[in-house]
Amino acid sequence: MTAPSDRAPEPPAAGPARRRRRPRLTPSRFELKIAGALVLAAVVPLAAALWLARTLTEENLAVALNPRVVARLEATPALYGDLFQARKQLYAEQARTLLGELPQNPARLKAFLAAAVERTPRLRRAALLDGGGAVLYEAEASGPNPDGEWRPATAGPVAVPDPARHGLPAGAALECTFAVEARFFADLSEARDLAEVYHSAEALRADIQRSYVRAFAVLLGAWALAAGLAGALLARRTTARLGDLLRAVRQLAKGNLSVQVEAGSARDEVAGLARAFNAMVREVRESRDRIVYLEKISGWQEVARRLAHEIKNPLTPIQLAFQQLEARYPSRPADPEFARLLADAGDIVREEIGTLKRLVEEFSSFAQLPEVRLEPAELNLFLEEFVRTSPQLGEEAELLLERGPDCPVALDRALMRRVLTNLIRNAIAASRPARARLHLSVARLEEHARFTVADEGPGVPAELRERIFDPYFTTRHEGTGLGLAIVKKIVLQHGGEIAVSARPGGGASFALELPLAAHEAPTAREE
């Protein structure tokens, strides 16, 4: 049996296996197994990862919150305090130095202060105050502070020793305003913030570690859940298709050979299984149809043989008896009316006997179809030879042969000629009274060779196409209904198929498919 795998897939038949899937709420055991396996596969390494995360968090926190680091951070404000102390001492020392250099001439005091502001780093203002704090002389830096933003740091007022010596009133004092870089205070604030956060984190270390582990566990749990859901979804897709297959197999077991499953466009094993199942069911169905048809033909052949025998036997005595009756009757009859009646009856009897003899011949021919004897042939050459050696057909119809690619096949030349003759005579009869115009073409499929006999006649109605190959089925008055039955039987014996369809543009088209010899060494089909 040859699988018709080169044909387009048949549309899936209606049946339980083809019903629309309704979403199930309860997972199947297979889905649970796959989802469980995925969750297990996700959770086992994730559990190890959780332990690792706990260890890593603990170690990272131990590094990040090292007590020495926290202690150093907490000590930072104190360091700034030391820095500020040093600056204050420096500024006080510089103020005392200026005080020691005060000129005795009061007229030079202002210039001295201006020069001091100019040459003393970070000194922004120097002022001599009286005992009440009122400014006597002062000088202030006019340009921007070289160190950028600054905050004032006041040194003094430092009392001027022996103010009279400098022409100053009693209680006079020197007040110096120095610049302290503002970034120190910003840095101090930043360091304080950081130290406080680290101190807090240190106090919360156990809670932080627990939070990290829990967060990791939540993420891992979400991951495992997602894996489980994905697994369930994937499993559901697969199990649904397997469920379809299972239902289809059960239908098949009940004898439903029209069942098919949706293979879909996937290229996985399940889709392959579905396609193989569909092909298997098609093959089984075609094989069954072939067997049924051949059995039916065989039965009809037996009937034809008996009919031929039963009809043929009395024909000769009838014919002889009537001939004797005619011979006994004188050539000059006394009763001319009876003579005419006898002559008419003779014509009728001879014509009907002739018809019965033709019928008997056809029955005999149908009943005694020879066994197929296959031999290699090239289909194009065979058809060309058939056309060339069938001039009588060429006289009755216009034969248009369209040659195709080389198609090596195995066929019984005599029987296949009979197939072609029957098809062409059928087409000629269908085209009457017009002269038949026939298109013979050859095509090579993947595993089959196809030749087509198409006419431009009225065609075969769609509702009759199923029955047209049945024996004794005919739409013509003078037909016996055996021609196409013989054709189909011969084609089936060649391992082929025959189908009738409408020819585009009008007419009937008979397509015969024979297995290519390269793919299968065909053997004659037994009835």
Next chain:
Amino acid sequence: MVPLLRRAGLLALALALATRARDAPRPLASTVEAKDGRLLATLDLAPAFPQDLKRVLSNGLSNVIVLHVALVPEHGDEPVALYGREVDVLYDVWEESYTVTVKDPSNPRGLSRSFRDYEELHAFLAEARAIDLGSAAELGSKSWVLRTRIELNPVSRELLDRTREFIANPAAGGRGGAPSRSVLGAMASYLLRGAEPGAEVARFESAPFTAREVSTP
């Protein structure tokens, strides 16, 4: 099996008693007076502070001292009055002074004071004055005690939020405002929101007193 279980039970009981003994409140020196119908307490908190309090408070960081006072019956646990005070102490290393901000029910936004000298600061902290414990009429004829809980440098809600932000966004260096860049950190930060870190906690309980022992000015 039974003796073993009994032995384990006794061991657990002994541990529980030991823990309870360790957590038992220390005696609290206090005076209570009724003024204008209000019950005002003055507490000596000096025993609550560690020996190195000066070093702690002078480190230039924000230090927090939280005081909780409850007026409870001598034989009972249900307080009839509660008082809470938060004292923030910050030593300004430039100004070389202590800035103290006291927040309590009467000054929820805080009242600030400045101390140049640690001794003054210590005196201020050690004696908690005018702690309002509600109406003096609540005392009735019962015997009462003052239970006090002092926490040194607990992690405040604000500091907890800063720490959570620091975890969620380590790159921001603890200063808020920057969006989180760490999923794990953000989740850990979220889970940290309910953390209750331990602090240096000291518990005290005053001697029992009755309404008759409450002094009036």
